[in-house]
Amino acid sequence: MKNILKILCLALVSLMTASGARTGAAAPVGDTDSNRPLPAGVSASDWASIVETWETGRHAFATQENGTFSARQPGMRWRTVFDSEGFLTRPDAGDWAWGLVLRSVSVDETSLALETGTSPAAIDGNRLSRYHGAGIEEWYRNDRRGLEQGWTIAKCPVPGAETLLLELSVRGGLKPEVHADVVAFLDGGGNAILTYGGLKAWDADGRALAVRFSDRENGALAVEADVRGARYPVTIDPIAQQAFLKASNTGNSDHFGYSVAVSGDTLVVGAPGEASPATGVNGDGSGNGLTESGAAYVFVRSGGVWVQQAYLKASNSGMLDGFGAAVAISGDTIVVGAPGEDSAATGVNGDELDNTEGSSGAVYVFVRSGNQWSQQAYLKASNTEDSDQFGLSVGISGETVVVGAEMEDGGAGGINGDDTDNNMSVAGAAYVFVRSRGKWSQQAYLKAAVPGIGDHFGHQVAISGESIIVGALNEDSDAIGVNGDGDNDDGPESGAAYVFVRSKGKWSQQAYLKASNADFYDEFGCSVAISGDTAVVGARGEDSSADRPITEGSSLANDFQNAGAAYVFFRTGTTWIEQAYLKPLKPEAGDFFGSAVAVSGDLVVVGAPLESSDATGVNGNDNNANAGSSGAAYVFSRMGWQWWQVAYLKASNTGASDVLGTAVALSGQTAIVGAYFEGSDAIGVNGNGNNNNAPGSGAAYVYTFGPDFRSLSHRQFRAPGEADLYYGTEGQAVIGDGAGALFESGVTGFGASRGRNRATFSNFGESGEVDLLLQRYSLLSGVGSLPTGAKVTTMNSLVAHQWRRGLFLATVAGGGVNSTNNRVLFRDNGSFLVPLRRTGDEVAELGGAKPNVFKELGQHASDNALALSYTLARDSALGVTSANDSGLLFLNHGGNVIGSMPREGDADGGGGVFGQFVGKAAIHDGPRAFFIAKSIPVTGAAVDRAYWTRHDTNSAPVPFLVAGGVAAAGAAPGATFRTLLATNGDAGAGTVRATLTGAPSTANEGIWVDSGPLLMLEGTEIYPMFQPGVVISRFLRYWAVGSDQILAQVILRGPGVKSTNNQALLLLENHRLLVLMRTGDRAPG
Known part of the structure; x- marks a missing residue:
């Protein structure tokens, strides 16, 4: 062969x-x-x-x-x-x-x-x-x-x-x-x-x-x-x-990651199965002689790197105490629960060595000074009893701690009832402690208004400011929604959650929460979280097969047993409503989605510890069940009143039975997810997790997400460029792909003296750091055609759709400079400024005519193309008159002309000719450019009209159906277009913002597609379900991002609208309106 x-x-x-x-x-x-x-x-x-x-x-x-x-x-x-x-x-x-x-x-x-x-x-x-x-x-x-x-x-x-x-x-x-x-x-x-x-x-x-x-x-x-x-x-x-966390003393069955908490750049992980006999802070963790005494580990982040800062043990470590079964953190204070602790002490700092009340439970408070941690307090219930498991759940916010004791037997209902009445087995309780000048005291003893045997009130607790939420996963009423009738046992183990609020030091129950589809054995309340006016409740036993977040309640089939769900509740004033019913995009029976929940602002994380895919990392392939009970967590984001799943989290070393998602925590854009059955023998941060040499040792994983916000400038902070130069009042700012930003700002300090109080900056340089481009009164002698002594006076019309291709217009002054030649178009290429065009300079492609006004600048998102609308200086020798002195130039980023049509006086593609160009122009993919000009018909008056044309050829323009005097689709009967204010679009379609004649004053402006259909109109409700009557009052700006996708910045009016919440950013997508953000909303980060 x-x-x-x-x-x-x-x-x-x-x-x-x-x-x-x-x-x-x-x-x-x-x-x-x-x-x-x-x-x-x-x-x-x-x-x-x-x-x-x-x-x-x-x-x-x-x-x-x-x-x-x-x-x-x-x-x-x-x-x-x-x-x-x-x-x-x-x-x-x-x-x-x-x-x-x-x-x-x-x-x-x-x-x-x-x-x-x-x-x-x-x-x-x-x-x-x-x-x-x-x-x-x-x-x-x-x-x-x-x-x-x-x-x-x-x-x-x-x-x-x-x-x-x-x-x-x-x-x-x-x-x-x-x-x-x-x-x-x-x-x-x-x-x-x-x-x-x-x-x-x-x-x-x-x-x-x-x-x-x-x-x-x-x-x-x-x-x-x-x-x-x-x-x-x-x-x-x-x-x-990065950010795969293990204990510094990893051991079999330590269950590191059973509980997690995070606050800013500090996180804490509980390991209730840890067995060393150490006590206090940073003791010797090498021994294993005290079975399940438990431990907690503190990690801090600096410069993006996580390191362990402290190893916490109880001051009275005892066998089976389970210290670390619950953890919470707020700033420099950490709270750790030990539900198996056995002392008979009551209150604060009692006798911790009297072990006569088995599993009564205790809580330990640690504080940080500098980078050193110490125990500040030892908390016990006011009515300590054996088996109450005080400390099975904990929460902290500022100077207030809440502790759950789900096995407590008190029969009193409400706030501060008789805590010696033990006639209701496992009804459960919660306790509130407050700190004043470093001293802790119990402030309240919380019970459900209608306690019940076996309710397990206090199974989970959470606190935010003056509000506490307590879960009772085995509560038995058949009520649904908010504040229903809980005085029955017709819904076995359907579960409930209770919201308590504090006013002037006094606590009261504000809400009794049930699922909108409450059902037997759903265990609603198995997990709870609260952030401001948003509360989240998990129901790990919920059985529906719904496959997406649902913001409108619905009856659902129970065909996925124990798939699980989570519910978002929102408070307006003192009234709570269910805002969303959360399910993963791919639910499965037995996943126990909702076993853990966390919320921070507009983000929610939900754990599903029995989810079984073998995916790793973020948004992997979940379409398999190859790693049984490996576990997962899901991130949801709120835009306006709508919730969306935005991430599916798995471990980097996914393994069967790791139960990732048993515990979750969230602070800003940082989430911690625990997997307490993970089995590698790695230690510390980012060790080797690809083995199973330490079964049940446990791990925790750090994820960060959300908008990628970077501070470019900050008022009164030092600005680059001149010595003693500081940022002042912010001006126009634009940002494009690659996080390239171009912005104008006021400046202060000695470097801004003598009127040099405005400047333009960008981060297009090699380092990515912000650089000073041009400062007011900077000398521009010899730049382009500018004369000696020319200085910049203003900078505006910023555009930055492409990385390292930032553009802006500057006004200059100096000898020989006047209103006909004082505007310069600059490009920032990351290394230096390049003047592209100046008014007063001849344009050969226009027969040598000289623009004396640059009106509006547009930049293509990817092509080497710009659109610049202009007005020409009238010149009889060149034939420039009032009938042909405006138009649109297409340039490349070197300033060279690549197209000089359309121009006033040319045929407009609709049987007439172009009149005056109003200066509104945009350039997009396709390649298409959009603009507005007067259309002068053969007979009749000139009207506003919008057009599109190709920017890569001098081809004939195409008129829109949107034009002055034409009937406006979707508006009031008889309404017609009056003034066209702006145009935009993409390869699929053009859009126009216009005012109307013959429409009510509250609905006489909107946005239409080029073929005529209405996209948005003043008077449209933005929250028809939740805040009827809140409508668009006025459009400020808009951007077309697809054939039927529009972003619009608007002013609102209606019930509850005031100056602090009257602006919103809206997304119209497939004729569905979403509120992306609104003034008064909590800012991310």
Whole structure:
């Protein structure tokens, strides 16, 4: 047989996700898995378009002036620069840098020659590739999972090869600590910044291959794969991740992660099964002689890095105390529950050594001074009894602590009743303690208004400010909704929750909450959380198969036993209503979704500890049940009054029976999820979790998410540029893809003296830091055509749709400068300012005519194209008159004219000619440009009309059906368009904002699509279900983001609307109105 040379294709990939940053980013709303149900009212094609545009745009690569490339990772809060060797990543917060460079590729002992920088890189949206010779392609893909790196090797020089080896050198200051299955990258203090693990390899048939990391000289590392018998391509996939937390003294059955809590940059994790005999703070945790005495661990974040700060034990550690079964934190105070503690003490700081009341329970308060923790108080119930399990749940807010004792037997109802009446077994109770000048005292003894035997009131508790919520998962009434009749036992173990409020030191019950679909054994109240006026209640035994959040109550079939649910309640004044019924996008029977809940502002996290997919990380594939009871958590976000699932969280080392989601906590955009049956023997932060050598030791995982907010300027903070220059009153600001921002601001300080009190800034430079571009009265001598002594006076009309292509107009003054030549169009390229056009300069494409006014500037989102509307100086010699002195120029980013039509006096495509251009123009994909001009018919008066045209050719314009005097669809009968105020659009359609004639004054402005249908109208209700009568009063601005997707900033009017809450940002999507944010809402972060 003739020998045949086979060409083998070898693919090697690695996925890097953020260290100490959020480990996943969401699409605008909902999940993007095509197998999952779509949000209500959104078509599959529109949904795909929304997701694709959103994700690709914000993860796209951009070309830099020096020939390198960059990409933002908004999900991970980092920025990466790519050069001819490899990449270098820097976080938004923190002073570390990290990157890898491929140094060599070898098959057995044969090396493949690498040629660096021999081929220009190719960019295709969010994918960048570069060829290194010898058939070797290096490529990167930037998406919401992280930054994926890979190599494709087209030729294998050794038939029958056994070992493939890639050698990588490390860039930046982090040092690799190499193990066979994980590499930890450490800073100078030995802290793990990120890990490079989860290493897998497989061939083209899906067969797993042996693969490992190994050390190399000079701090390098290698990936080695056994490729014997493999059919190419072969894939190698390590994952870089941060914030995998383990105890410093990991031990079997410690159950680290059974409870979690977080406040800002400090978190605490409980391990009630921990067995050391240590006491107090930072004792010797190496022993195991005190079974299930329990412990808690404190971690702090600095510069994006988590480190353990303290190891907490009870001052009276005892066997089976379960210290750490519940934890809570507020600022510098931590509360830890020990429901199995046995003393007979009562009140505060009693005799903790009298162990005569088994499992009466206790709570311990720790405080931090600087970075040192100490125990401040030892709390007991006022009516200590054996088996009450005081401390099974705890909560803290400021100077107030609430403690649950679900096994307490008191029969008194209400507040501060007779706590010696033990005639109602396991009714349950909660206790409130307050601190004054460092001293704690019990303030209240809380019971349900109608306590019941076996209700387990106090199973979970939570507090926010002056409000407490208490869960009673086995409460038995058949009431539904808020404040129903709870005086019956016709709904066995349906569950309930109770809200208490404090006024002038006195507590009262404000609400009795039940599910809108309350049913037997749902265990509503198994988990509770509260943040301001929002409360969340879990019902892990709820049985419906609903597959999405539902904001309108409905009757649901109970065909998924113990699938679970969560319910959101919202308070207006003193009235509570159920706002949302939350379900995962893919519910399954037995998941126990709702076992744990947490809320912070407009975010909710829900745990489902028995969920069973083998997915890892964020938004993985949940369409399997390959890892029974591995567990998961789900993140929901509120936009206006609507809730959406935005993330599906799994462990980085998902394993069967780990029960991730048993405990969840949330503070701002940081979530902690516990998996108390995780079994690795790792210790500390970011150890090796890929083993099961310590069954039941437990772990916790940190996720951060939400809007990627960075502070660019802050009033009275130092500004870059001049010495003694500080930010003042904010001006116009714009931001584009890649978090590139351009903004104008007032400035103060000596550097702003002599009237130099305004400036323009951007972060387009190589470092990503904010730089001063131009300050008022800056000299512009010799810039473009400007004369000596010219100075800038104002800066406005900012645009920044593209990375490193910020644009603005400036007004200048000086000798020879007047109102006909005092406007300059500048471009910021990240290194220096480039003047593109100036009024008063000739435009050859307009026959040498000179613009004397620049009206409005538009920039394409991706193409090298700008739209600039103008008015020309009248010049009889050039034929410029009042009949043809306005129009639209299309420029590239070098300022060169690429199109000079349309112009006043030209045919308008509708049988007439263009009159005066009003200066409203926009440019979008397609390629399309939209503008408004007067239309002068053959006969009759001129009217406003909107048009679109191509910006890449001098093609004939196309008029909209929206025009002055035309009947306005969707408005009052007989109403016609009057004035066209603005136009916008995309490749699919154009839109127009217009006022009306013949319509009521409360509904005489709106937004229409180019073919005529109405999109939005004044007088439209924004909350028809929850706040009827709150309507759009006036439009401020709007943006078209799709064929039927509009963003609008509006003024509101109606009941409860005042100056502090009268503006909103609305999204119209498929004719469905969503409130994204409103003044007066809690800000994220």
